[in-house]
Amino acid sequence: MPLPWSIRMKIALGAAKGLAFLHEEAERPVIYRDFKTSNILLDADYNAKLSDFGLAKDGPEGDKTHVSTRVMGTYGYAAPEYVMTGHLTSKSDVYSFGVVLLEMITGRRSMDKNRPNGEHNLVEWARPHLGERRRFYRLVDPRLEGHFSIKGAQKAAQLAARCLSRDPKARPMMSEVVEALKPLPNLKDMASSSYYFQTMQADRVGSSPSTKNGVRTQGSFSRNGQQHPRSLSIPNGSHASPYHHQFPQNSPKPNGKT
Numbered sequence: 001m002p003l004p005w006s007i008r009m010k011i012a013l014g015a016a017k018g019l020a021f022l023h024e025e026a027e028r029p030v031i032y033r034d035f036k037t038s039n040i041l042l043d044a045d046y047n048a049k050l051s052d053f054g055l056a057k058d059g060p061e062g063d064k065t066h067v068s069t070r071v072m073g074t075y076g077y078a079a080p081e082y083v084m085t086g087h088l089t090s091k092s093d094v095y096s097f098g099v100v101l102l103e104m105i106t107g108r109r110s111m112d113k114n115r116p117n118g119e120h121n122l123v124e125w126a127r128p129h130l131g132e133r134r135r136f137y138r139l140v141d142p143r144l145e146g147h148f149s150i151k152g153a154q155k156a157a158q159l160a161a162r163c164l165s166r167d168p169k170a171r172p173m174m175s176e177v178v179e180a181l182k183p184l185p186n187l188k189d190m191a192s193s194s195y196y197f198q199t200m201q202a203d204r205v206g207s208s209p210s211t212k213n214g215v216r217t218q219g220s221f222s223r224n225g226q227q228h229p230r231s232l233s234i235p236n237g238s239h240a241s242p243y244h245h246q247f248p249q250n251s252p253k254p255n256g257k258t
């Protein structure tokens with residue numbers, strides 16, 4: 001059973017609050033640097049806690065705009081400008097948040113080599129749909145079978161698009177993200193009760209090669225019984241994260257492409 005839409009939005013909101021605190025409320029601003037699903041721990045009520053501060057960095061001080069670091073982080077989540085230049089700002093975390101939000105919307109992992117070519121990297125796959133306001137529904141996890149708020153999914157997709165802006169300055173502050181997410185867990189305009197939406201959905205399932213078999217290979221966001229505390233990570237049999245790299249600085253390669 002897929003994790004319900006409203007719970008996904010609750011988790012996104014909780015995690016966003018965590019980042020907003022680190023960036024904007026902590027006595028000394030902190031850049032988290034390794035924001036990803038497996039570092040969001042959940043309690044029984046799906047309250048999110050950020051874990052693993054091993055890579056966290058003090059934010060820039062005084063009038064500096066960034067800190068320069070060796071590029072560390074996780075493939076598929078790190079902001080492109082950070083990977084390319086090593087310049088770390090809080091907007092790098094905002095990008096990673098955008099990736100996680102996209103994972104929540106789509107039910108896809110940020111990197112999934114089991115998908116068809118062109119779909120390995122979630123952000124690359126999603127970008128064309130993110131730009132098209134009227135096509136956001138193509139992004140939404142088909143396993144939800146319409147049990148999601150239309151307005152909420154649209155808002156979430158727009159927000160993800162802003163977080164994933166190539167220009168870091170165009171990305172919102174985390175406090176803005178929190179404000180945008182606040183109403184989303186409570187929206188009730190379910191797509192499943194919209195005739196118009198059902199028609200589009202049927203159309204999509206018929207035409208998308210990756211949904212043809214009905215069964216999807218990824219197992220993300222399944223509720224895994226009563227194990228507490230949980231995390232949002234995908235139980236795939238191994239705890240080793242295959243995309244966890246230390247990027248060599250100025251490497252031209254890991255720019256999100258696979």
Ligand SMILES: Nc1ncnc2c1ncn2[C@@H]1O[C@H](COP(=O)(O)OP(=O)(O)OP(=O)(O)O)[C@@H](O)[C@H]1O
Pocket residue numbers: 034037038039040041051052074228229230231232233234239240241244
């Ligand atoms: N306190 C905890 N309670 C329950 N599960 C946890 C806890 N800490 C970590 N985990 C889970 O254990 C797994 C391994 O975590 P670990 O932090 O070692 O690796 P990771 O999150 O994939 O990568 P990173 O080293 O970048 O954090 C993840 O699925 C994570 O969600």
Ligand SMILES: [Mg+2]
Pocket residue numbers: 038039051052
């Ligand atoms: Mg971790």
